[in-house]
Every structure is written in structure tokens, then in C-alpha cells.
Amino acid sequence: MLRKFFRIAVFLSILAAWNQAASAQVIVVRGLIFDRSDGQPLLGANVVLRDLKREWTQLLGASTDKDGFYQISQIPAGTYAVRISFVGYAAYTDTLSLGQAPFVTISVELEPVAQQLDEVVIAGEGGAARIRAGLQTVRPADLRRIPTPDASGDLATYLQTLPGVVSIGDRGGQLFIRGGTPSQNLVLLDGVLIYQPMHILGFFSAFPEDLVSFVDVYAGGYGARYSGRISSVIDVTTRDGNRQFFEGSGSISPFLTSFRIEGPLRKGRVSMLASVRRSMIEGLSPTLYGRSLPFQFGDLFIKVQRTDGISSKCSVSFMSTYDRGRIEAEGEHSDDVFQWNNVVVGARCLVFPTNAPYLFEITTGLSYVDSDVGNENRPERTSDALQFGVDMHLKRLIGSAQLNFGSFVRMTWLGLQLREQFLNIAPQEDLLFSTGAYAETELSPSEHLTITPGLALVLHPEYYPISIEPRLRAVWKPGGKDGADEISGAIGLYKQTLVGVTDERDAGSAFVAWMTAPVKTTQSEAVHGLISWQRPVGRRIRFATEAYYKRMTDLPIPTWSSVASFTTTLALASGESYGLDGRLEVFGENIYGYVGYGYSETLYFASEDNFGLWYGESVQEFHPPHDRRHQLNVVFSLELGRFRASARWQYGSGLPFTQPYGFDEIISLRDFADVRRSPGTTRLLYDKPYQARLPAYHRLDLSVERVFDVGEGSIAFQVGAINVYDRANLFYFDLFTTRRVDQLPFLPTLSIKYDSNR
Amino acid sequence: MIWTPIKYRRLFTVLLTAAPLYLFASCDTSIEPFKEADLYFSIWGYLDAGADSQFVRVSPLRRSISLGDQDIDATVMLEDVESGTKTILRDSVFVFGQKTVHNYWSDVLLEHEKIYRLSVANSAGDVSDAVVTLPKAFPDPDVTLQGGTGVPPEDTPLIIKISDVDRIAGIKVIYQLGTPSGGVPTEYYEVSYLDRVVVWPDVLAVVMIPYDEFFRNTFSELCPFVSDAWVVVASAGPDWPDLLNIDDETLARPDVVTNINNGVGFLGGVSSKVIHMPELADLLAGLQNLCSRCAAGEKIVACIF
Structure with missing residues (x-):
């Protein structure tokens, strides 16, 4: 296996060397583009070169990426007019003479000129209906439009408006994306893994609007850069601190208080951003709402970023989160306290050497999560995972083609104590070493078509075979570069060695046990295929649709038992998920509207020895508890003067559950028990798994905000309500007590936020 | 059909209108947790x-x-x-x-x-x-304690010989737990030994080792005082399932081991015989003191075994 890996590594090296040779005779212009007002990198700024001596020559150009980086290659020597523009900013123009130097750097700070336009531009660049082969880029403006019970938007609330993203309820912090489970989602914080970033109250995550620069959400079909998870990628890039001046904000609401400060440590070069949030709801809910909402959560984020303003930027970030809560405030399981903590420490550097054609990115980070459930002081089950990793990425242009390649090394320590919940999993500690590499090339054989084939390799020296994961993404624009229609697609193979196991029999369980692939050392595997089509209609309407199919194998699931017991064993299931999304967005100067509909079907196929006896078939086909067939989201946002009103209505068809016939007591006839001396063992007689459906879910959330200027800053008052018409949405039904646990009822909220930077 | 902005706006309006319809169509929040079936x-x-x-x-x-x-x-x-x-x-x-x-x-x-x-x-x-x-009748079983002191390593096997049965439904001992002074018995405790059956030609027998089996395995060195004992042997009718070869999980399935029409559970047919075994109780009562010493941590030979 090692030999095979090294052969492939040699192949990649040769590819890179060829790449180096092929680029020797070109002139490359590249640089970083920032916002002058606060030093933030600008995503999507256009850089255009026009040959001043040959007017007929086609323009050369590029757009900036998430770091504000652009690169134009294969430029003939000559004199060029340079224009760097971004809507809402004063364009930068200059004249450039290109001659002997093979690499020329132009890094610029653009001055914002029309603040009101900013909102429209952001909406145009982001938006739910701008989806390309499973990828959607989320901006802070997107988060802001979704009402939350706090003064700021949040990624968790936003993600739940996307078709194909299923939340079991408003607590537990679990998101299922297109048939995948939460532990199959790869969540990255500035390139570093974060295990369980969603907070226990489903409105909130570790990513509030104030911290997010943008988020790449791949619902599937992601490229070779990402490996180790089989469902989706949520790649969060946080904002840099303001490099020009200090600013901050503070907010308070019944759910949350938050405080943020940012500013230059060295003006124009080094900045810091710090944010701390702490939940209030547990203490205030009995007084304000007359009911117990036993949830505590919070997070702390610190980021220090440095840039030379020309060719490099580096950052160090720290995030710590904690969550603690009882899924039930009262009842049989009210002593079950779920707790989890994340700690992430990461560093990321982006640099393009002045004499080399590469953009070099290195990320190193430490990710830790501990999760436990049970009595608060003596948890029944605990799971710890600690990962240290170094990732390197190189990017370069060769003519119209772009080559991305990189490698990683990761060391993961796992500790597990399950108190026999999963009977075939012993308490264990494990150390998993993995290394890997990837390469992908973005090719544009014509003006209409861009294809990105890629290959990811992952090597685990022990236990598992080498993972060879081919990927392909493609974008076709029938009308050419400026055409309205865009059709894109992706296909790929994905494997996951480190799996998170939850007890799917318990809808309320937020406990994730992280372990290496637990049954027969078989990695979980998925094949994704998807195709999407998007088109703008005029300037204000955008439509997108996407169809997808996922085939999954070797998923660890709890086996079925008709005995009402805490313990179970793990078995392997295969599955498939397919569906169709439709998204429509309307942008106006003051109005935003979004309708998203998702149809999906997820099926698991499990073979258990007893199934044959029980059902007459050894392989059972069933819908897992996160299989939501229909989903509809409507978002509406209106700005009138200094007022902003937002509404979000969600509908989700009922989730599957297993219907029992009833209870009885088993008498052990094997022991020839006498009914006069045997009380019997209580049994819950189940029908086939997940054959019934819970009631449909729907809810309306509203908020109205008014901003007042106060000195140099502003104060925003927001009133709102969640579950406006007090729908009794079922969270889960406890069969043992025949008691239903509902999601949050109608709750009015008031939040106040002061922002020092108007 | 050409999709113009106006048509998109109309579609958007239709979808917005449809949303409340969804709402009213989904007003029912009740849940029927149990499945209706002809199982009474x-x-x-x-x-x-x-x-x-x-x-x-x-x-x-x-x-x-x-x-x-x-x-x-x-x-x-x-x-x-x-x-x-x-x-x-x-x-x-x-x-x-x-x-x-x-x-x-x-x-x-x-x-x-x-x-x-x-x-x-x-x-x-x-x-x-x-x-x-119901099964046919069978002769009284031959139940004996065969030699030895019962003190490890010298065990005293309990031999139960049964003949002329097609299938055994159960072999168990009912222990009466009480006080050494002869006070009121506190409780009865049943231990099944069906898994110890050895099949010889025409004879089935159970071998039991009193000290280890009783004190260590059954009572985990809690050392109860046994005041009386009975051996119960039962033959099974033709409908009796082979319970030893079906695991607990399978046994708990509603449709695997049942002969109840429109219901669940199992009703068997057996013929049982009860043999009073005061000598077994005497033997175990004599070993109780030994058990207590082992439980207290003494390192005597019997404890090692």
C-alpha cells in the first residue's frame, strides 16, 4: 500500500515539475485587494488589463478570491491600463509596463464611495439561488435577513433555510445535509476542523454574523481539497479585524449577550478581533416566559491577523465553545445533561513569493471536542477527540488552466467511554495517523466550459487501505462567459474513517461518539452526483435548481431491538439519498424575497441476522429519522428608512419514527419461569423501523429592527417573535411516558445592540 | 415557454400564496404513536x-x-x-x-x-x-448428589437423570432462602440449568457443581443461607420451541416465538415433576460459612478455586 501511495506522490511531483517548466516564459500579475476603510479583503473585485498599443486585443482579467487575491498569467510584454473595480468602491486605475520581470505584484486598497450600494452588491454576489454544483457562498448579509431571537444573524439559522438541510428540532444542534448525518459534515474554521460548532439551541452556532466574512457551503460534490467527510463541507472564513481603527459592539437579548471588539494592533498591518457570547436564556426563561429552557451555551473567538499589504497575510485564531443543556426540562430523562466543548487553535498564512508562480497557503491547527451525557457530575458516556494537522495548498495558473494541489498530515487522538451503550464498542483510546495529498486542475477548453478534475489520496498507515478519491466538477455556460444560464455538475467519491456515532433511536440525543470506523474497520463511503442550473432573470430575480444523488455504504447505525433498553450494538447500513431543490430569489432596493423548496428521499438498507426472522426479509429498507420529504422556506425582508423587517416561514413534512404496537412483559420460558414468581421483562413491540411519520412542522419567525444614531455609533432595537402562531411542533414523543416534547412555543424577544461603527 | 421577469414574479407570488395553504393543510399536530393492529x-x-x-x-x-x-x-x-x-x-x-x-x-x-x-x-x-x-407422561427422574464435600476443589455434582422424554422444557432448582436460625423464609429463588443438559442415549442428565455454581455464579458471593431446595423437571409438548438456540433479542421479537393468534406471547404445553431435595439445601447451608470467608477476602484454598 505504501508503495502505491509513493508512486502516486511521485506522479503528482512530476505533474508539479511539468507545471513549473510550462510556466517559465509568462508574465504574471497578481496581488491582494482590500477595503481601505477597514482592511477587509474584497471578494469578487475585478482586475482588468487592457493593452494600450493594441486596442483590439481582448481584455485580460481576473476576479479576487476570498482572500482578496487575484492572479493573471500569460501576459505578453507591453504597456497596459490597469483597472481594479468593485461596485461601491472607487475604481483604481493605473498604467503598467510589463517587460523583463516575470512576476509583478499590484496590491491595492479600494476606497468605498457609496455605502447604500453595498447591500445590493452583496446580495447580488451571494444569495441562496446562486448555486454552482452544490456550492453556495453565504455572506453576512444573507445571515442578517433571517430572524433570530438575537440582534445578529447566525449561520445555524440561515443553513436551516436551505433546501436539503434538515434540523431535527430547535435544540440539539444537529444538521443533516442531503441525507448525511451531522458527523459527516466537515466544518472548517479558517481552514481548521471544528467538530461540533452548532449550539444546543438550534438558532445559534459558533458563527454569528459579526464574525463571518463568508462561508462556502458544499451540500455535496466538493472538490479534492476536502477529504475526511462524506456528506458536506461548511468552510467558514472569519473576518479580519479592522486594520484602521478600533470599533466594537455589544448586544443583549433574552437569549444571548455578546461583545465584540476589533482594531489595529499596528495600524494598517496587524489587527485583532475578539468576540465573546454567553447565553442568558436558562436564567431568564422562568421569569420572562414562565417556563424552563435549560440551555447554556457560549463561545469565545480571538483572531490576530497580519498583512504586509502586498504579498502575504497571516492569522492566528482561537475559538472555544461550550454547550450544556437538558433536552427535557422535566420528565424521565430530565437528568440527562448533554455537554460539549470545542477548542480550536489555528494559524493560516497566505503568501505568494515574489519570484515564484505559486500562491502558497499553509494552515495548521489543533481541534478538540469533548462531549458527554448523563448526570452532570458523573457523565454516563464521554467522547473526546483531539486532532492536530498541517495542511498545505499551492495554487498556480498555467495559461487558462489553474492547478491546485496540496498535502496534509493529521494526528487524531480519540477517547471513548460509552458505558455499554453500543455493546460491540469497548471503552477505548485510539490514535489515528493520516496523511494525504490532492491535485486538481481547473481547465477551460472553451469559453463555455470549465472542468475541474481532481484526485484526493488519503493514507492511514494502519487498519485501512489507501483511499483514492476521484472528483470532477464542471461548469457550462451555454451563452458564454456573460450568458445568463449556467449549468454545473459534480461527481465524486468520498471516504470517512473517523465517524461520529449517535443513537438514532433517540431523536433527542445530541451526544456524538467519535471513533474510528467501528465495524470491521470499514470506512464509510459515499458517491455524490449532482447537476444544477441557475439563471438570473433581469436584474432582480434569480432562479436555481439542483438535482442530486448520493450513494452511501458502511454507515454505522444502531441495531434494532424490541427490548426497551439503553444498550444496542452497531451494524453497517448502506443508503441512498436523492432529491431536487428549487430556489427563487427576488432582490429589490429595499426588498428581498426568497422561496426555497426541497424534495428529498433518503433510504437506508440494513442487514441484520434477526430481520429475517422478524420480517421475513434479511435486508430491511427504511427511512432514517432525518428523512424529510418536503421542505419549504420563505424569507422576506423589507427596509423602510431606518426600519428593517424580516420574516421567515418554514415548513417541513413529518420525519419518520418507529411505531410500536404496545407494551407487554416477557416471561423467560427458557428459564422455565413460573408466572407466579416472575414479574417479567418489559418489552416494547415495534413495527418495522421508521414506517410512520411525525406531524408536519412549520413555524413563522418575525423581527423588526430600528436603528438610531448615537454619536459615532448606532443602537439597534429589535423586537421579534419566534413561532408567531404558536404551532405545537413535535420535537419527540417519549413512548415510555407517552409524553410529547414540543419545540419552542411562541416566544417574543427584544434585543438591543450597540455598534460603535455606524 | 420563455421565462420573463414578469412570469418569475408571478411564480413568486403563487408560491407566497401557497405557503399559507400549506400551513392550513398541516394544522394537525396530533400524533398516533401506536400502530393499530389485531393484537389484543x-x-x-x-x-x-x-x-x-x-x-x-x-x-x-x-x-x-x-x-x-x-x-x-x-x-x-x-x-x-x-x-x-x-x-x-x-x-x-x-x-x-x-x-x-x-x-x-x-x-x-x-x-x-x-x-x-x-x-x-x-x-x-x-x-x-x-x-x-400437552406432552406424554414420563417416569420420575433420578436425582442424586454424588459424593464429595462440595468444597472446592472437591465438587459435589448434582445428577438428574431423565428418560423417555422427547424434549425438555425446563430443569431448574427452586431455592428457599432463609435464616440459619430457622426463621421465616425470606424468598424463593429459581435457577435454570437447562443449558447444562447432556444428551446420552435415552438419558438426559444435568451436572451441577454446588459451590461454584451457586455462590459464585448465581449470587456473586453474597452468600445467602439456603433453607430448602426443590428440583423441577419438565418435558415439553411438540409446539415447544428450541429456546436454547435462539438469542434473547430474537426471543423478544413479536413474531418469532409465539403461538398466540391475534396476540403476542407464548403458551406452552409441559408436564412437570417436582423433587424435594433437602440434602442439597443442607449441603449449601454448610458451605455458606465458607462462602462468607471467601467474600471477606480470606485466601483459603476454596476461594482460589
Whole structure:
């Protein structure tokens, strides 16, 4: 296996060397583009070169990426007019003479000129209906439009408006994306893994609007850069601190208080951003709402970023989160306290050497999560995972083609104590070493078509075979570069060695046990295929649709038992998920509207020895508890003067559950028990798994905000309500007590936020 | 069809209009947690041609984990299929800690190799029933304690020889736990030894090692005082399943081991014999002191074994 890996590594090296040779005779212009007002990198700024001596020559150009980086290659020597523009900013123009130097750097700070336009531009660049082969880029403006019970938007609330993203309820912090489970989602914080970033109250995550620069959400079909998870990628890039001046904000609401400060440590070069949030709801809910909402959560984020303003930027970030809560405030399981903590420490550097054609990115980070459930002081089950990793990425242009390649090394320590919940999993500690590499090339054989084939390799020296994961993404624009229609697609193979196991029999369980692939050392595997089509209609309407199919194998699931017991064993299931999304967005100067509909079907196929006896078939086909067939989201946002009103209505068809016939007591006839001396063992007689459906879910959330200027800053008052018409949405039904646990009822909220930077 | 902005706006309006319709179409928030099925009663136990009374556990298939302590709506009737003779079983309530259960009983004597039908009906006319064939009679088993002191490593095996049976339904010992001074017995404890059966030609036997089996395995060195003991042997009728080869999980399935029509559970047919074994109780009572010393941590030879 090692030999095979090294052969492939040699192949990649040769590819890179060829790449180096092929680029020797070109002139490359590249640089970083920032916002002058606060030093933030600008995503999507256009850089255009026009040959001043040959007017007929086609323009050369590029757009900036998430770091504000652009690169134009294969430029003939000559004199060029340079224009760097971004809507809402004063364009930068200059004249450039290109001659002997093979690499020329132009890094610029653009001055914002029309603040009101900013909102429209952001909406145009982001938006739910701008989806390309499973990828959607989320901006802070997107988060802001979704009402939350706090003064700021949040990624968790936003993600739940996307078709194909299923939340079991408003607590537990679990998101299922297109048939995948939460532990199959790869969540990255500035390139570093974060295990369980969603907070226990489903409105909130570790990513509030104030911290997010943008988020790449791949619902599937992601490229070779990402490996180790089989469902989706949520790649969060946080904002840099303001490099020009200090600013901050503070907010308070019944759910949350938050405080943020940012500013230059060295003006124009080094900045810091710090944010701390702490939940209030547990203490205030009995007084304000007359009911117990036993949830505590919070997070702390610190980021220090440095840039030379020309060719490099580096950052160090720290995030710590904690969550603690009882899924039930009262009842049989009210002593079950779920707790989890994340700690992430990461560093990321982006640099393009002045004499080399590469953009070099290195990320190193430490990710830790501990999760436990049970009595608060003596948890029944605990799971710890600690990962240290170094990732390197190189990017370069060769003519119209772009080559991305990189490698990683990761060391993961796992500790597990399950108190026999999963009977075939012993308490264990494990150390998993993995290394890997990837390469992908973005090719544009014509003006209409861009294809990105890629290959990811992952090597685990022990236990598992080498993972060879081919990927392909493609974008076709029938009308050419400026055409309205865009059709894109992706296909790929994905494997996951480190799996998170939850007890799917318990809808309320937020406990994730992280372990290496637990049954027969078989990695979980998925094949994704998807195709999407998007088109703008005029300037204000955008439509997108996407169809997808996922085939999954070797998923660890709890086996079925008709005995009402805490313990179970793990078995392997295969599955498939397919569906169709439709998204429509309307942008106006003051109005935003979004309708998203998702149809999906997820099926698991499990073979258990007893199934044959029980059902007459050894392989059972069933819908897992996160299989939501229909989903509809409507978002509406209106700005009138200094007022902003937002509404979000969600509908989700009922989730599957297993219907029992009833209870009885088993008498052990094997022991020839006498009914006069045997009380019997209580049994819950189940029908086939997940054959019934819970009631449909729907809810309306509203908020109205008014901003007042106060000195140099502003104060925003927001009133709102969640579950406006007090729908009794079922969270889960406890069969043992025949008691239903509902999601949050109608709750009015008031939040106040002061922002020092108007 | 060409999609113009106006048409998109119309589509958007239609979708916005449709949203409240969805809402009203989905107003029902109730849940039916239990599946409707023609399963009325849970019936467990066995009809015993060797016993002077019959006890059968009956409960409606209930929708709460709690058993409750109220009467149940059930009429239990035992019918000799050949003769048509019918007997109504009477209800009796047994309490086990928090559990209250209903055992229906009758002192009717049953005959070997006959077929009986037990039916349970509620006032709505729903009926669960089972048809049971009782086994033939078999000779009294030969039960002996064979030599030795019972003190490890010198064990004293208990040999139970049974002959002329087609299948064994159960072999167990009922221990009466009490006080050394001869006070009121505290409780009865049953231990099944069906898994110790060895099949010889025409003979089945059980070998038991009193000290290890009883004190270490059964009571984990709690060292109870045994005041009396009985060996119970039962042969099974033709319907009796091979329980030793079915795991607990499978046994708990509703459809695997059942002969109840329109219900769940299992009603077997057996013929049992009870052999009083005071000598076994005496042996174990004599070993109690040894057990206590081992439990206290003494390093005597018996404890090592």
C-alpha cells in the first residue's frame, strides 16, 4: 500500500515539475485587494488589463478570491491600463509596463464611495439561488435577513433555510445535509476542523454574523481539497479585524449577550478581533416566559491577523465553545445533561513569493471536542477527540488552466467511554495517523466550459487501505462567459474513517461518539452526483435548481431491538439519498424575497441476522429519522428608512419514527419461569423501523429592527417573535411516558445592540 | 415557454400564496404513536399436565409502560378441544415491587397428550387464543448428589437423570432462602440449568457443581443461607420451541416465538415433576460459612478455586 501511495506522490511531483517548466516564459500579475476603510479583503473585485498599443486585443482579467487575491498569467510584454473595480468602491486605475520581470505584484486598497450600494452588491454576489454544483457562498448579509431571537444573524439559522438541510428540532444542534448525518459534515474554521460548532439551541452556532466574512457551503460534490467527510463541507472564513481603527459592539437579548471588539494592533498591518457570547436564556426563561429552557451555551473567538499589504497575510485564531443543556426540562430523562466543548487553535498564512508562480497557503491547527451525557457530575458516556494537522495548498495558473494541489498530515487522538451503550464498542483510546495529498486542475477548453478534475489520496498507515478519491466538477455556460444560464455538475467519491456515532433511536440525543470506523474497520463511503442550473432573470430575480444523488455504504447505525433498553450494538447500513431543490430569489432596493423548496428521499438498507426472522426479509429498507420529504422556506425582508423587517416561514413534512404496537412483559420460558414468581421483562413491540411519520412542522419567525444614531455609533432595537402562531411542533414523543416534547412555543424577544461603527 | 421577469414574479407570488395553504393543510399536530393492529392480548406461561393448578399471565397489549393496578377487561377460558369442556380461569393479582400483574388460574387437572385451547376475550369481543398440545407422561427422574464435600476443589455434582422424554422444557432448582436460625423464609429463588443438559442415549442428565455454581455464579458471593431446595423437571409438548438456540433479542421479537393468534406471547404445553431435595439445601447451608470467608477476602484454598 505504501508503495502505491509513493508512486502516486511521485506522479503528482512530476505533474508539479511539468507545471513549473510550462510556466517559465509568462508574465504574471497578481496581488491582494482590500477595503481601505477597514482592511477587509474584497471578494469578487475585478482586475482588468487592457493593452494600450493594441486596442483590439481582448481584455485580460481576473476576479479576487476570498482572500482578496487575484492572479493573471500569460501576459505578453507591453504597456497596459490597469483597472481594479468593485461596485461601491472607487475604481483604481493605473498604467503598467510589463517587460523583463516575470512576476509583478499590484496590491491595492479600494476606497468605498457609496455605502447604500453595498447591500445590493452583496446580495447580488451571494444569495441562496446562486448555486454552482452544490456550492453556495453565504455572506453576512444573507445571515442578517433571517430572524433570530438575537440582534445578529447566525449561520445555524440561515443553513436551516436551505433546501436539503434538515434540523431535527430547535435544540440539539444537529444538521443533516442531503441525507448525511451531522458527523459527516466537515466544518472548517479558517481552514481548521471544528467538530461540533452548532449550539444546543438550534438558532445559534459558533458563527454569528459579526464574525463571518463568508462561508462556502458544499451540500455535496466538493472538490479534492476536502477529504475526511462524506456528506458536506461548511468552510467558514472569519473576518479580519479592522486594520484602521478600533470599533466594537455589544448586544443583549433574552437569549444571548455578546461583545465584540476589533482594531489595529499596528495600524494598517496587524489587527485583532475578539468576540465573546454567553447565553442568558436558562436564567431568564422562568421569569420572562414562565417556563424552563435549560440551555447554556457560549463561545469565545480571538483572531490576530497580519498583512504586509502586498504579498502575504497571516492569522492566528482561537475559538472555544461550550454547550450544556437538558433536552427535557422535566420528565424521565430530565437528568440527562448533554455537554460539549470545542477548542480550536489555528494559524493560516497566505503568501505568494515574489519570484515564484505559486500562491502558497499553509494552515495548521489543533481541534478538540469533548462531549458527554448523563448526570452532570458523573457523565454516563464521554467522547473526546483531539486532532492536530498541517495542511498545505499551492495554487498556480498555467495559461487558462489553474492547478491546485496540496498535502496534509493529521494526528487524531480519540477517547471513548460509552458505558455499554453500543455493546460491540469497548471503552477505548485510539490514535489515528493520516496523511494525504490532492491535485486538481481547473481547465477551460472553451469559453463555455470549465472542468475541474481532481484526485484526493488519503493514507492511514494502519487498519485501512489507501483511499483514492476521484472528483470532477464542471461548469457550462451555454451563452458564454456573460450568458445568463449556467449549468454545473459534480461527481465524486468520498471516504470517512473517523465517524461520529449517535443513537438514532433517540431523536433527542445530541451526544456524538467519535471513533474510528467501528465495524470491521470499514470506512464509510459515499458517491455524490449532482447537476444544477441557475439563471438570473433581469436584474432582480434569480432562479436555481439542483438535482442530486448520493450513494452511501458502511454507515454505522444502531441495531434494532424490541427490548426497551439503553444498550444496542452497531451494524453497517448502506443508503441512498436523492432529491431536487428549487430556489427563487427576488432582490429589490429595499426588498428581498426568497422561496426555497426541497424534495428529498433518503433510504437506508440494513442487514441484520434477526430481520429475517422478524420480517421475513434479511435486508430491511427504511427511512432514517432525518428523512424529510418536503421542505419549504420563505424569507422576506423589507427596509423602510431606518426600519428593517424580516420574516421567515418554514415548513417541513413529518420525519419518520418507529411505531410500536404496545407494551407487554416477557416471561423467560427458557428459564422455565413460573408466572407466579416472575414479574417479567418489559418489552416494547415495534413495527418495522421508521414506517410512520411525525406531524408536519412549520413555524413563522418575525423581527423588526430600528436603528438610531448615537454619536459615532448606532443602537439597534429589535423586537421579534419566534413561532408567531404558536404551532405545537413535535420535537419527540417519549413512548415510555407517552409524553410529547414540543419545540419552542411562541416566544417574543427584544434585543438591543450597540455598534460603535455606524 | 420563455421565462420573463414578469412570469418569475408571478411564480413568486403563487408560491407566497401557497405557503399559507400549506400551513392550513398541516394544522394537525396530533400524533398516533401506536400502530393499530389485531393484537389484543399478551399471553405467557404454560399448561402443565403434571401440576395441580394452572397459572397463565394475561395482559392487554397496553399503551403505557406502566402496568397499573386495576382490573383488566379479560375473560380467560380453557377448553378441552376434544371434549369441548370449558373452564373459566380466575384472575389473581401478583405484585412484584412496582409491578402489578394478572395471573389467571384454575385448579383443573389437565391430561397428557391432549389438546387444549386457551382464549382471552375482552368485552368488545376481541379474542386472542392459543392451541396447546400437552406432552406424554414420563417416569420420575433420578436425582442424586454424588459424593464429595462440595468444597472446592472437591465438587459435589448434582445428577438428574431423565428418560423417555422427547424434549425438555425446563430443569431448574427452586431455592428457599432463609435464616440459619430457622426463621421465616425470606424468598424463593429459581435457577435454570437447562443449558447444562447432556444428551446420552435415552438419558438426559444435568451436572451441577454446588459451590461454584451457586455462590459464585448465581449470587456473586453474597452468600445467602439456603433453607430448602426443590428440583423441577419438565418435558415439553411438540409446539415447544428450541429456546436454547435462539438469542434473547430474537426471543423478544413479536413474531418469532409465539403461538398466540391475534396476540403476542407464548403458551406452552409441559408436564412437570417436582423433587424435594433437602440434602442439597443442607449441603449449601454448610458451605455458606465458607462462602462468607471467601467474600471477606480470606485466601483459603476454596476461594482460589
